[in-house]
Amino acid sequence: MAPADGAAGSLGLVLRSPSAADGGLLAVFLGLHPGEDGERTAYLGVVEAPTDGDRDAGWQTLRAAGALLPDLDASLAATLLALANWHRSHDRCSRCGAPSEPASAGWVRRCTRDGSQHFPRTDPSVIMSVIDDDGRLLLGRGATWPANQFSVLAGFVEPGESLEAAVAREVLEESGVVVTEVSYLGSQPWPFPSSLMLGFTARAVTTELTHDPTEMAEVRWVTRAEYAALLRSGAIRVPGSISIARRIIERWLGADLEVAAGHAVIEGWRPTT
16 A cells, blocks of 8 residues: 545655654665656655555555556556565575565665575566457456456466467466467566566467366457447456556457446456466
8 A cells, every 4th residue: 555645537646755753664765766857856665564544544555546646656656565565575585594684775685694685576477368360359257256357368477488488378278279479569567466467469279268167267259349248238347447458458459448338347356466
């Protein structure tokens, strides 16, 4: 959670100068950014335990506020969230198990016993639109998702694997579909807790579906007309507005989801990938 202020569409982080009370907290340097006057401003993020009153005091989650924040504010919040998650889960040295402590302005943890340095990790994940020769999109519903929650397929990149190979493997494992012509679309930091989502599109060579029930509750093909009809009826939830999955679907659909639905769509959730 982070303090945010302003009306919808003009939301911004609440920024303040450092205070003496910050001395005992984890502080992370978030970079120097030029202002309108050309002068560069140093930004620091301070991590403190959330309280029950934070939401009432204007604190919001990145999932809820990310799409409404300006680019700089969203970048600051995403960077701090990713680093805070890493610090919280890596308080011990992975070599000897001794306590580690923050160093280098929050971008390193140093072992208190052997002095080894440990750096923040980012887990690459591929997320892809799979389109057949008839222009249909492959959608999947995760094993733990609600009945009307569908999105494009996604998964982690495994050691020794190229991004293109990860796309082909994940699609085959989750749906039984063979793909080719894997093309890069774009990327998005996804600090829930530490992923980098890498967007792709691929052409389906086969269309018969045989999903893996341990990962997927179901997979299905949809045409653009069918998907738009599902949106208009409210029968399908769409990925959250901060998710690259939504941009990938809109690219295939050729329209903003709100426009295609003719009303505000029902947003779903994304798993921690």
